[in-house]
Amino acid sequence: MNRLSLNQISTKSWSLPEAVAGCAEAGVEWIGLWRDKVAEVGVAETVRLLKRYGVKVSSLCRGGFLTGVTPEGEPVDGVADTRRAIDEAAALGTDVLVLVVGGIADNDLAASRQRVADAVGELAPYARERGVRLGLEPLHPMQCVDRSVLSTLAQALDLAEEHPAEVVGVVVDEFHVWWDPEVEASIARAGERILGFHVCDPLVPFTDPLLARALPGEGPVDHRGLRSRVEAAGYRGPIEVEVFNAELWSLPGEVALRKVIESYRRHVAEP
Amino acid sequence: MNRLSLNQISTKSWSLPEAVAGCAEAGVEWIGLWRDKVAEVGVAETVRLLKRYGVKVSSLCRGGFLTGVTPEGEPVDGVADTRRAIDEAAALGTDVLVLVVGGIADNDLAASRQRVADAVGELAPYARERGVRLGLEPLHPMQCVDRSVLSTLAQALDLAEEHPAEVVGVVVDEFHVWWDPEVEASIARAGERILGFHVCDPLVPFTDPLLARALPGEGPVDHRGLRSRVEAAGYRGPIEVEVFNAELWSLPGEVALRKVIESYRRHVAEP
Numbered sequence: 001m002n003r004l005s006l007n008q009i010s011t012k013s014w015s016l017p018e019a020v021a022g023c024a025e026a027g028v029e030w031i032g033l034w035r036d037k038v039a040e041v042g043v044a045e046t047v048r049l050l051k052r053y054g055v056k057v058s059s060l061c062r063g064g065f066l067t068g069v070t071p072e073g074e075p076v077d078g079v080a081d082t083r084r085a086i087d088e089a090a091a092l093g094t095d096v097l098v099l100v101v102g103g104i105a106d107n108d109l110a111a112s113r114q115r116v117a118d119a120v121g122e123l124a125p126y127a128r129e130r131g132v133r134l135g136l137e138p139l140h141p142m143q144c145v146d147r148s149v150l151s152t153l154a155q156a157l158d159l160a161e162e163h164p165a166e167v168v169g170v171v172v173d174e175f176h177v178w179w180d181p182e183v184e185a186s187i188a189r190a191g192e193r194i195l196g197f198h199v200c201d202p203l204v205p206f207t208d209p210l211l212a213r214a215l216p217g218e219g220p221v222d223h224r225g226l227r228s229r230v231e232a233a234g235y236r237g238p239i240e241v242e243v244f245n246a247e248l249w250s251l252p253g254e255v256a257l258r259k260v261i262e263s264y265r266r267h268v269a270e271p
Numbered sequence: 272m273n274r275l276s277l278n279q280i281s282t283k284s285w286s287l288p289e290a291v292a293g294c295a296e297a298g299v300e301w302i303g304l305w306r307d308k309v310a311e312v313g314v315a316e317t318v319r320l321l322k323r324y325g326v327k328v329s330s331l332c333r334g335g336f337l338t339g340v341t342p343e344g345e346p347v348d349g350v351a352d353t354r355r356a357i358d359e360a361a362a363l364g365t366d367v368l369v370l371v372v373g374g375i376a377d378n379d380l381a382a383s384r385q386r387v388a389d390a391v392g393e394l395a396p397y398a399r400e401r402g403v404r405l406g407l408e409p410l411h412p413m414q415c416v417d418r419s420v421l422s423t424l425a426q427a428l429d430l431a432e433e434h435p436a437e438v439v440g441v442v443v444d445e446f447h448v449w450w451d452p453e454v455e456a457s458i459a460r461a462g463e464r465i466l467g468f469h470v471c472d473p474l475v476p477f478t479d480p481l482l483a484r485a486l487p488g489e490g491p492v493d494h495r496g497l498r499s500r501v502e503a504a505g506y507r508g509p510i511e512v513e514v515f516n517a518e519l520w521s522l523p524g525e526v527a528l529r530k531v532i533e534s535y536r537r538h539v540a541e542p
Contacts, residue, residue, distance in 0.1 A: 104491045109450075142413045144450040145475040145491055155452040179380075179415040181426040204416040209477050220375050220416055 004264050005030030005058040006257060007198065007242035008037055014253035016041050017049055022257050024053035030238040032058045032196075033092065035085060043091045050093070057094035058238035059135065059171070059196050060085065064148075066119035067102035067112045071146040078102055079119050083126055090130040096195045097127070098135045098171050103146040112149045117159055120168060128167045135195040136160055137171040142209045153177050153186035160193050169193035172230060173242065175200040175213055178221045187229045194235040198242045199223055199268050213244045215259060217267035227268060239268060275535050276301030276329040277528060278469065278513035279308055285524035287312050288320055295324035297528050301509040303329045303467075304363065306356060314362045321364070328365035329509035330406065330442070330467050331356065335419075337390035338373035338383045342417040349373055350390050354397055361401040367466045368398070369406045369442050374417040383420045388430055391439060399438045406466040407431055408442040413480045424448050424457035431464050440464035443501060444513065446471040446484055449492045458500045465506040469513045470494055470539050484515045486530055488538035498539060510539060 006028050008019050016037040023031050031050075038046050038060075050057065063082030070076050082099065089097040101116045120134065127134050136156040139148035150156050153170060160168045170193050177183045187194070201219025203212040216223050227239070241260045248256050277299050279290050287308045294302050302321075309317050309331075321328065334353030341347050353370065360368040372387045391405065398405050407427040410419035421427050424441060431439045441464050448454045458465070472490025474483040487494050498510070512531045519527050 107491050109491060109493065113452075140412065141450040142411070142477050142480075145473065151450050152452060158452075179412040179422050181384075181423060181429075202416065206413050206477060206480050209413075220378050220380060222380065 001027070001265065001269060002029055003237070003239050004028055004261065004269070005032050005238035005240040006260060007032035007061070007240040008034045009061075010241055010243045010248060010260050011253040011256045012249040013251070013256070016046055018253055020049045020053050020055050022253055023055045026254075026257050026261060028055075028257070028261065030056050030058040032061060032240040032242065033094075034061050035088060038088065038092070043088055046092060057092050058240055059096040059098050060089040060092060060094050062098045062100050063134070064100040065102040066099075066116045067105040067149065068115070069102060069105045071103060079122060082123055086123070086127050086130055086132045089132045095131055095133050096135050097132050098137050098196065100137060100139065101148050101150050103144065104149060109149060116149060117162070120159060120163070124163045124167050128164075133166065133195055134168045135171040136168065137173055138176055140176045140209070142206065152180055152182065153190065154182055157186060157190055157193065165192050169195035171196040171198065173198035173200065174221050174223065174226055175202055178202070178226065183226070184229050187226070187233050191233050194230060194233055196237065196240060197227070197230045197235060198240045199264070200241070200243050210244050211246050215243055215245070215248065215263035216241065217263045223268045224271070239264070272298070272536065272540060273300055274508070274510050275299055275532065275540070276303050276509035276511040277531060278303035278332070278511040279305045280332075281512055281514045281519060281531050282524040282527045283520040284522070284527070287317055289524055291320045291324050291326050293524055293528055294326045297525075297532060299326075299528070299532065301327050301329040301511075303332060303511040303513065304365075305332050306359060309359065309363070314359055317363060328363050329511055330367040330369050331360040331363060331365050333369040333371050334405070335371040336373040337370075337387045338376040338420065339386065340373060340376045342374060350393055353394055357394070357398050357401055357403045360403045366402055366404050367406050368403050369408050369467065371408060371410065372419050372421050374415065375420060380420060387420060388433070391430060391434070395434045395438050399435075404437065404466055405439045406442040407439065408444055409447055411447045411480070413477065423451055423453065424461065425453055428457060428461055428464065436463050440466035442467040442469065443497075444469035444471065445492050445494065445497055446473055449473070449497065454497070455500050458497070458504050462504050465501060465504055467508065467511060468498070468501045468506060469511045470535070471512070471514050481515050482517050486514055486516070486519070486534035487512065488534050494539045495542070510535070
């Protein structure tokens with residue numbers, strides 16, 4: 001249980017102070033922070049709360065959108081924004097910044113992928129100087145158009161391996177990679193580049209590509225199997241339960257957190 | 272234009288006789304048939320109509336569900352059903368039967384994939400005896416749970432290559448594979464095993480995994496690029512325009528077919 005991390009999105013109704021206090025109350029040692037929630041109280045106050053409650057940060061979510069366009073199609077300077085996210089991660093005391101690299105710009109997939117590679121090359125030195133590692137998170141192929149032209153773990157590794165392992169790695173999120181026939185080989189290949197492991201189950205049918213997710217145990221993902229692969233590859237860090245689910249979000253934070261803990265215990269942690 | 276094939280699903284409102292006559296009327300030489308539409312008039316009458324109108328069959332859709340469960344979760348004997356589909360394909364004068372292999376049974380992805388491999392092994396001799404080739408169609412990973420545990424072209428090829436190329440091949444459907452960072456390498460690898468090429472664009476967001484598709488030209492797929500890859504691999508057969516789209520389906524068949532022809536001409540066929 002000391003590896004469980006509450007990804008803050010799973011208790012979306014909670015503010016940052018509530019989530020940090022809630023983790024401490026429930027004995028959860030780690031939290032995965034979201035920048036919008038941090039921004040509501042500020043980085044300094046977040047650091048104070050984390051220290052007061054003795055909760056550690058497993059990752060900061062997120063930098064990215066390096067193709068220059070938001071999911072809604074608006075222009076964005078993802079590189080500049082990711083520099084700010086790197087600074088925030090360093091200030092918050094986590095060395096893992098999750099990157100959602102962004103969807104297709106100008107209807108050109110190949111050029112968009114190249115743009116991401118170029119941007120990571122530009123950001124890597126900045127991150128290294130601040131002791132922050134960039135965690136490339138491949139997203140499910142259904143999000144290729146609007147959120148991430150990185151679609152598989154192998155593809156993320158191809159990009160990460162252009163940089164030192166202490167600067168650029170990958171985040172393994174079950175929702176995004178469980179279906180991949182190559183996922184086990186890719187996890188083994190990732191080795192020390194695994195910067196995070198997120199657990200979640202898909203819901204079917206995908207009536208909504210963001211929200212069709214469930215707590216571990218309600219779907220087809222072999223959580224223990226993937227966990228054992230990730231561990232065999234060398235990852236021993238925190239495991240984030242990260243669930244986008246409207247029903248879960250409608251619950252009071254402490255109820256949602258109890259469900260997070262219970263599903264983690266039963267479906268992820270137990271042998 | 273002589274390679275254009277109307278996949279019958281694109282003119283869903285049309286019965287089989289209407290679709291065959293409509294193709295002839297519009298100068299479309301090929302049609303991709305669906306078994307439910309064929310069943311409404313019977314195989315013999317379909318053969319008669321095809322001959323009368325001089326329309327050729329590019330493929331029959333579909334056999335499969337070899338994991339033993341329908342998309343709705345009902346039990347099904349997919350092997351027996353696929354044997355019937357093989358017979359129908361032979362009778363209809365097409366040597367390509369599209370297989371949608373089926374989703375996850377018993378919440379066990381690895382076992383489901385093995386079940387598919389076993390079933391294809393069982394069906395291959397039956398197909399060969401009847402001169403029908405089995406076209407394994409990998410479906411988009413968002414359909415892994417309920418429709419197809421074959422999720423990438425590379426994975427479909429791994430399975431196909433256990434059998435002679437004249438018996439088991441693959442169907443390249445843009446909607447399902449366009450996002451795949453390995454798609455170009457896989458198409459080159461597929462070579463003579465390419466039994467069909469289906470064109471379509473994805474719609475975003477995926478509010479419905481079946482219907483979030485559009486005619487070529489409305490989305491991010493590089494149709495000419497993929498067509499040139501498929502041709503470089505050696506495929507010179509018909510190209511099916513296969514679009515699941517509620518708006519298209521609401522149109523009179525002849526209007527839908529005109530849109531199919533126009534989008535094919537502008538976005539797929541022209542250099």
